Amino acid sequence: MRTISLSYGIFGEISYLEWTLTFGRVDKLSLIFGHIMSLIAIIGTIYGLHVNRINEHIAAWTYVGGSLGAVYAGDLLTLFLFWELMAFSSVFLIWFRGREESLWAGYRYLLVHIFGGVVLLAGILLYYQEAQNFEFVAFDVHNMTLATYLIMIGFIINAAVPPLHAWLPDAYSEATFNGAVFMCAFTTKTAVYALLRGLPGLELLIPLGVFMTLYGVIYAIIENDSRRLLAFSQLTSIGYMIVGVGLADLNTSIGQLAFNGACAYAFAHILFKGLLFMGCGSVLHMTGETRFTKLGGLYSKMPLTFVFTLIGAFSLSAFPLCSGFVSKSMIIDAEFAHHDLFLGFALLIASAGTFVAALKVLYFIWFGNNNCSQEVWNRAADPVWNMKAAMVVAAVGCVLVGSYTPYLYGMLP
Numbered sequence: 001m002r003t004i005s006l007s008y009g010i011f012g013e014i015s016y017l018e019w020t021l022t023f024g025r026v027d028k029l030s031l032i033f034g035h036i037m038s039l040i041a042i043i044g045t046i047y048g049l050h051v052n053r054i055n056e057h058i059a060a061w062t063y064v065g066g067s068l069g070a071v072y073a074g075d076l077l078t079l080f081l082f083w084e085l086m087a088f089s090s091v092f093l094i095w096f097r098g099r100e101e102s103l104w105a106g107y108r109y110l111l112v113h114i115f116g117g118v119v120l121l122a123g124i125l126l127y128y129q130e131a132q133n134f135e136f137v138a139f140d141v142h143n144m145t146l147a148t149y150l151i152m153i154g155f156i157i158n159a160a161v162p163p164l165h166a167w168l169p170d171a172y173s174e175a176t177f178n179g180a181v182f183m184c185a186f187t188t189k190t191a192v193y194a195l196l197r198g199l200p201g202l203e204l205l206i207p208l209g210v211f212m213t214l215y216g217v218i219y220a221i222i223e224n225d226s227r228r229l230l231a232f233s234q235l236t237s238i239g240y241m242i243v244g245v246g247l248a249d250l251n252t253s254i255g256q257l258a259f260n261g262a263c264a265y266a267f268a269h270i271l272f273k274g275l276l277f278m279g280c281g282s283v284l285h286m287t288g289e290t291r292f293t294k295l296g297g298l299y300s301k302m303p304l305t306f307v308f309t310l311i312g313a314f315s316l317s318a319f320p321l322c323s324g325f326v327s328k329s330m331i332i333d334a335e336f337a338h339h340d341l342f343l344g345f346a347l348l349i350a351s352a353g354t355f356v357a358a359l360k361v362l363y364f365i366w367f368g369n370n371n372c373s374q375e376v377w378n379r380a381a382d383p384v385w386n387m388k389a390a391m392v393v394a395a396v397g398c399v400l401v402g403s404y405t406p407y408l409y410g411m412l413p
Contacts, residue, residue, distance in 0.1 A: 006031060010074060019134060022074025028413035029263070033071045033193045035411065036267045037064070039397070040185045040274050047278055047390035048178030056096045060182050062089035067186040071193055075134040076124045076151075079194070083120065083158075086187060087113035093179030094171050105174040112157065112167040120154025123147050141202040152199055158191035159238055161208050162215050169219075172231035173290070177281035180227060184277050185270045188238050192266050195245045200259060205246030206335075210343045210350075212239030217353035226280040226290045226361060230273065233316065233357050236350055237269050243347065244331040247338055254337045260412040261330030267408060268323035268401055272315030275394040276361070279309030282383045282391075283365060287376045292360070297370035301380035306366045308391035313358035315398040318351060323401035326408065 011024030041064040051057070066089060069082030087110065094106040126147035128134055139148045160168040168188070172180050195205070216235025223229040244262030249255035282305045283298065284290050299306050311322065318324040328351065335344040372380070382388060401408045 006034070013074075019077065020075070021078050023069070023078055024072050025074035025136075026072065028411070029193070029197060030071050032263050032267060032411045032413065033189065034068060036270045037067055037071065037186065037189070040270050040394075041182070043274065043390045043393050044178065044181040044185070046393070047181055047281075047387050049386040050384050051176075051178055053096060056093065056176065056179065059089050059092035059096070060179065063093070063182055063186060066090075067190045070190050074136060076127065076136050077134045079136055080117070080121055080124060083154075083190075084117050086190065087117060090183055090187065093183055094175045096179065097174055097176045099174065102174040105170040109167045109171045112164070116154050116157030116164075119150050119157070123150030123152075123154055126150065136197060138200055139198055141199055144202075148199075152195075152202070155191050155194045155198070156205075156208070156242075158187050159195065159242060160188055160235060161212055161238075161242065162235070165212075165215075165235060168234065169228050169231035172234070172277075173225055173228040177285045180277045180281060181274050184230070184234060184273045188234065189266050189270055192238065192241045192245070192262065195242070196248065196259065196262060200245060201247070201249035201255060203246055205242050206340070206343065209239045209242030209244075209246060210346050212236070212242060213347060213350035214353075215239075217350050217357060220357040221353060221360065224292050226283065226292065226295075226365060227277070229357060229361060230276050230280060233354060234273060236354055237265070237273065237316075239350070240328055240331050240347065241266055241269075243335060243343075247331075247334050254334050257330055257337070258334035261327065261334055263412055264327035264330060264408055265324075267411070268315065268327040268398075271394055271397045271401065272312045272323055275308060275312035275391060275398060276316065278387065278391050278394065279305055279312055280361070280365075282387055283380075285387070286383055287372070287380050289372075289376050292364035294371055294373070294376065295365050296368040296372060297366075298372070298380050299366040301377070302366075302382050304382045304388055305391070308388075308395050309366070310362060311395040311398055313362055315402065317355040317358045321399065321403045323398045323408075325402050326405050327401075 006026045008026050014021045066082045066085035073079040091106045091110045094102050157164045175183050213236045216232045220229045220232035241262045244258045247258035315322040315324045318328045332347050
């Protein structure tokens with residue numbers, strides 16, 4: 001099913017010195033990522049429409065442009081150009097929060113991504129020495145060289161694979177309430193796209209992804225800050241996608257299932273995690289508070305925001321008729337079909353832990369003991385119309401993807 005109007009093929013080729021740079025490679029893999037990234041960019045813009053800070057909107061859309069440029073890049077040099085554009089534009093979404101903690105979180109974020117960019121560039125230059133071209137195609141994962149290992153490291157830094165992950169919870173929790181909606185959708189998913197494009201079937205990624213799912217869910221469960229909890233649960237979700245990439249030997253039916261599962265879960269995750277960050281961002285925007293120990297009982301004050309957050313939590317937990325249900329299971333099934341029973345059970349344990357983390361968000365913010373100060377309680381209310389409108393669109397998308405599977409499955413490559 002063709003979902004957007006782009007035609008398949010190569011576009012925007014530019015000759016530079018002896019190289020050919022390709023700014024537009026359109027196929028089913030780039031289209032599914034381009035589709036959902038464009039959609040969440042519109043949703044995120046609607047969500048922050050009332051923010052009277054033009055520079056923040058410029059930074060957000062430059063970030064979107066960098067991500068889409070990387071997705072449609074047909075060569076490694078073009079990929080690197082947009083890769084760095086993402087890093088240098090998205091850091092402002094952290095700094096615009098205006099807190100001292102945000103300043104230092106932004107500096108750490110920038111340093112990590114500059115390091116990752118240098119590693120990626122080194123890998124690209126070494127790869128050019130070997131292959132005499134910059135074409136961005138699937139590398140030989142059975143004959144990895146120093147160049148392809150460096151490229152892999154550059155990719156997994158942006159995917160926040162532990163122990164290279166600390167930038168993610170710091171950045172997402174310190175970003176502006178609307179900036180976090182963009183940040184949760186683009187950097188890590190662009191990295192997942194790059195891994196699917198360049199390193200499908202690299203089995204080294206399977207144990208890394210499984211460890212990532214367990215690591216993220218443990219820290220999510222013990223976290224006291226709602227947005228840091230969502231950031232750690234993001235590690236778990238990205239871990240599933242990394243496992244899917246590792247299993248994605250496209251010469252086998254199991255590998256094709258895993259490849260499609262990673263694409264499907266990335267699509268679904270952008271929707272429901274964006275919705276969850278919008279819900280918790282609404283609480284931050286209206287009350288100024290994100291800590292569970294300073295919240296509670298807000299259901300009666302913010303009923304619509306609660307309903308939207310509930311749909312996001314159901315999707316995160318892979319609840320039937322929600323988006324996570326029709327995507328995460330593809331990766332878990334592929335893991336069991338691959339006869340990695342121990343790792344498959346580990347993924348199931350991580351999935352159960354994700355459900356506990358989602359319950360924690362729902363209980364401690366919306367129900368539970370009312371630990372709100374009088375000021376927080378008085379300020380609590382459903383947010384302005386544009387924030388609610390954005391959450392409506394994302395919530396409908398989560399249910400649509402989960403209940404009408406041809407919409408998503410028809411896009412899978």
